Amino acid sequence: MAARTAFACIRSLQFTSRSTRRLSLLQKHLAAGRHFSVEAMDEEVIVERCGNAAVITLNRPKALNALNMNMIKIIYPQLKMMENDPDVKVIIMKGAGDKAFCAGGDIRAVADGKKSGNTVPSEFFREEYKLNYAIGTLKTPYVALIHGITMGGGVGLSVHGMFRVATGKTVFAMPETAIGFFPDVGGGHFLPRLHGRLGLYLALTGTRLRGRDVQLAGVATHYVDADKIGDLESQLMSVSSDNALEIGKILDDVHQKSSSEEADFSLKKRLNQINRCFESNSLEGIMDALHADGSDWAKEQLVTLNKMSPTSMKVTIRELEEGRRLNLKEDLEMEYRISQRFMDGNDFFEGVRAVLVDRDNSPKWKPSSISAVTQDEVGTYFQSLGDQDLNLQ
Ligand code: QUE
Numbered sequence: 345m346a347a348r349t350a351f352a353c354i355r356s357l358q359f360t361s362r363s364t365r366r367l368s369l370l371q372k373h374l375a376a377g378r379h380f381s382v383e384a385m386d387e388e389v390i391v392e393r394c395g396n397a398a399v400i401t402l403n404r405p406k407a408l409n410a411l412n413m414n415m416i417k418i419i420y421p422q423l424k425m426m427e428n429d430p431d432v433k434v435i436i437m438k439g440a441g442d443k444a445f446c447a448g449g450d451i452r453a454v455a456d457g458k459k460s461g462n463t464v465p466s467e468f469f470r471e472e473y474k475l476n477y478a479i480g481t482l483k484t485p486y487v488a489l490i491h492g493i494t495m496g497g498g499v500g501l502s503v504h505g506m507f508r509v510a511t512g513k514t515v516f517a518m519p520e521t522a523i524g525f526f527p528d529v530g531g532g533h534f535l536p537r538l539h540g541r542l543g544l545y546l547a548l549t550g551t552r553l554r555g556r557d558v559q560l561a562g563v564a565t566h567y568v569d570a571d572k573i574g575d576l577e578s579q580l581m582s583v584s585s586d587n588a589l590e591i592g593k594i595l596d597d598v599h600q601k602s603s604s605e606e607a608d609f610s611l612k613k614r615l616n617q618i619n620r621c622f623e624s625n626s627l628e629g630i631m632d633a634l635h636a637d638g639s640d641w642a643k644e645q646l647v648t649l650n651k652m653s654p655t656s657m658k659v660t661i662r663e664l665e666e667g668r669r670l671n672l673k674e675d676l677e678m679e680y681r682i683s684q685r686f687m688d689g690n691d692f693f694e695g696v697r698a699v700l701v702d703r704d705n706s707p708k709w710k711p712s713s714i715s716a717v718t719q720d721e722v723g724t725y726f727q728s729l730g731d732q733d734l735n736l737q
Pocket of ligand 1: 496521
């Protein structure tokens with residue numbers, strides 16, 4: 345049975361500046377006697393109560409549901425209300441459409457904001473990490489349906505939650521070293537906790553994991569066939585308690601019924617090689633090990649690493665090294681310092697320009713060579729911001 349027919353979902357209206365604008369637009373059109381479609385009122389986030397579940401849908405499918413400030417400001421208070429509502433037994437986070445759960449943060453708006461001197465760059469990361477922490481500490485069971493592209497900011501909306509469900513269409517990546525940034529949204533916490541050196545490898549190279557690999561790597565807790573998602577949602581909407589075991593059982597059951605083809609971790613044959621080549625905590629050490637390995641795979645990794653921001657890579661190594669020992673709160677507070685330090689540098693703006701704005705994919709990193717990024721310079725990304733520090737609670 346399809347989820348939509350099983351439960352009449354009750355949609356809560358979000359009165360943001362955008363919806364107010366749309367509402368007045370709608371009123372104008374109605375006054376002019378024109379026909380108006382329901383889609384015209386669509387919001388960037390849809391919040392619904394469906395049976396015993398609360399469902400949050402990221403609703404910017406044309407932008408691959410990339411997370412912007414408006415969305416964060418809607419989601420955070422809604423999550424807190426859901427958590428305190430005894431009728432909400434489970435919270436579901438999903439993306440609209442078939443392409444993406446969430447392709448990242450609206451990093452372009454952040455870069456534009458810095459150039460025009462507004463407070464978006466300091467506020468965006470503060471609010472985003474606050475939301476990541478809220479998800480990581482929710483009392484109510486939380487299920488992120490990471491169907492489609494799940495990168496950067498989208499990873500932060502899922503990986504810290506109790507349950508993450510991948511499908512055959514899931515594409516996971518932390519690609520930030522390509523835009524002169526670093527794997528944030530709690531990357532420093534979850535990446536060093538994956539098998540061996542897998543997290544550091546994913547963080548430095550931005551390698552994408554697909555389908556089952558996303559679950560086998562430990563990023564997702566479950567894998568279900570895409571055509572079983574509707575049925576899974578229906579079952580979650582009719583849970584009788586907020587007991588994580590009951591929800592876990594539903595997920596385990598659908599997971600077990602999903603195709604076991606290609607069940608082998610496709611990275612499995614590479615894990616030893618990854619662990620060997622990415623063992624060092626210095627970028628020079630990693631590159632030396634890849635040269636020494638000499639395989640086609642190792643050569644490909646060197647080509648990839650040579651395109652990334654040297655500053656991003658060195659800061660990322662240190663971030664994961666520190667983050668291994670930190671809880672999520674401490675890690676996000678550290679990442680906020682790093683994010684703000686990147687706002688004072690060159691590479692983030694140059695990376696956004698080259699990858700997202702001009703799309704020439706030829707960023708001019710400063711410094712451009714790996715040897716020119718000193719450990720002293722890396723250390724400045726971890727310094728206190730004084731009264732500007734993020735203090736999560
Ligand atoms: C590396 C990245 C990001 C990226 C591409 C990269 C990133 C990010 C986006 C993105 C995608 C779709 C959007 C959007 C941003 O792309 O972090 O606004 O609509 O957010 O190669 O790190």
